[in-house]
Amino acid sequence: MARAGSPKGRRLHARAVARREAASQAVPDSCGVCVVGAGASGLCAALAAAREGAGAASVVCLEAGPRAGAPILATGNGRCNLSNADLSPERYNDPALAGAAMGPTPESDVLDLFGALGLAWDDEEGRIYPRSRAAGSVRSVLLQAVAASGAVVGTMRPVTAVEAADGGFRVGYEERFREDGGTGGWRRRTLFCRRLVWAAGGGSQDALRPLGVDVTPTSPVLCPVAVAPSFADALEGRRARGAVRLLRGGSPVWEGRGEVLFRSGALSGIVSLDLSRQAVPGDAVEVDLAPEASLDDVASLVGPRFRPHGADGLIDPAVAEVLAREASGSHDPAEAMASLVKALPFSVTGLAHPETAQVTRGGVAASAVDGSTLAVPSVPGLSVCGEALDVDGPCGGYNLAFAWLSGLRAGRCALSSLLLP
Known part of the structure; x- marks a missing residue:
């Protein structure tokens, strides 16, 4: 039996806490907008959609892992280099898509976002960090904002299947905190949504192939x-x-x-x-x-x-x-x-x-999305953002900046299209 203070004991305790928290999250069977992935881009997409809807449509964010926003904690060696003072589109592998997704004033847009959330920041030779130099500060203010927006975040719920149906999507997922007594596996659930924002990160895009989305092979970058x-x-x-x-x-x-x-x-x-x-x-x-x-x-x-x-x-x-x-x-x-x-x-x-790569190259091809909305024209109702897109930048806050801003754009545009008469 693992002792409470031992590494194994701490892991078991953390797992039990995560399962209790996941079980307490009330995820509905249907919603207006479903965001898959609660990383940097997914949380921003959920926040933007919920704020844009102002209660007119429900927003759900499904996360496979035990903690929403966990990838943020690993960025910048735990300090979270959240942006850069010069976010020129030319710094990215696809300047056209990066520029369209981030808009004309990306530098100020990132700072305005986090300033409004109460985050103090510093410019360190062009690299933007939270004043605390703690990635936890960035994650915390973002999670607080998402909770206040009314969006529902469900953790330990990996998506297993997506299909277009009835003018929207059926999203199949597992509840990795609740066993199915009949099968011995995890309980499976299905959520119906009118709009789907895919923000599940690099390497997740193959789940969209059955919908006919053009996906390019992925490979690691930003590694030795x-x-x-x-x-x-x-x-x-x-x-x-x-x-x-x-x-x-x-x-x-x-x-x-x-x-x-x-x-x-x-x-x-x-x-x-x-x-x-x-x-x-x-x-x-x-x-x-x-x-x-x-x-x-x-x-x-x-x-x-x-x-x-x-x-x-x-x-x-x-x-x-x-x-x-x-x-x-x-x-x-x-x-x-x-x-x-x-x-x-x-x-x-x-x-x-x-295996130590900070990002992946590849994903949903630029030709498959409308850069101004990040919607996939060939699959009405689907949008893609963040690392799931074939966009990557150098070290220095470029990839996180793209994640924040592409998430905001995808979430905002998805909700707007839902509310159109």
């Missing part, structure tokens, strides 16, 4: 980049600030700056996560460990007679030691080391630790 065994192994655990260049066929195709974390067989750190959005196997990567210095500047530090520790004042001495060891066998060690400092080479083999 796998590289062939090389300097990354010798430098494992070391960090360096620099410029990262991606080359394809010898030509530069992307560049970013920031901190690189060298791991065994991989490059990590924020700039490397952004690199993962662009890199494919066979690409070459060069890390400039001293972008503010020229090749001649570095060469003068370590030569003309080779001085292995000459660059210790410019880069991490532990990194310099590895480079000096590599360069020492060259015809001109000083020149070789200077070249390594300015262009430390790697060969991309793929993505590393994809």
Whole structure:
């Protein structure tokens, strides 16, 4: 038997609390708008629909997990980088859809949303964080607003099937907190809704295929980049600030700056996560460990007679030691080391630790939705938002900003279409 204070005991207690809370949520058999997914985009969709309807139509949000808004808690290493001071559509893989979904003033729209909810925020070099630096603050103010709006949130209710019926949708789901005595499995329920907003996140879109929705394959992005065994192994655990260049066929195709974390067989750190959005196997990567210095500047530090520790004042001495060891066998060690400092080479083999990816690329295709409403014209009454769409951005609050704003747009437009005479 697990002790109350042990990790297992705490997990069992949390599970019991979640089941009791889920059982207490009164989810009706029908509603005006059903939102699938209670993450960042889903909660915003439910909030917008409930506020837009002002009681004229009921709103239900179904969440598979035990806690609504749980994905928010994991963002920004628990600090929740909720937006960015520059949300240019060009920062996204699909600028047209991102721009249409977020509107002309996305930066102020995100801040207005959370300011109205009572969240204080700070601008940290263009990255917007809650003043508390706690993702729980963002989740809490959003959940409070959703509850006050009248929307019903039902947790531990994974959706298992969706079908168009009677001018709306039948949404099948399981109650993962209540067993069916007859089958031994979970009790199954069906909810009928007039409008359906799909906000279940990346990898969930296959559930929409039976409706005829065009879905593109998903793949992880914003994760470490796998590289062939090389300097990354010798430098494992070391960090360096620099410029990262991606080359394809010898030509530069992307560049970013920031901190690189060298791991065994991989490059990590924020700039490397952004690199993962662009890199494919066979690409070459060069890390400039001293972008503010020229090749001649570095060469003068370590030569003309080779001085292995000459660059210790410019880069991490532990990194310099590895480079000096590599360069020492060259015809001109000083020149070789200077070249390594300015262009430390790697060969991309793929993505590393994809299970840690912050977002997925792919999902409902841009061609399948109307960017101005996020409705799916081929399936009347269906809208899609957030990570379920084939839209992704770099690190820095871009993906959360898209989730908030696309959720608001999808929820608002879904309710408006329902109330049209």
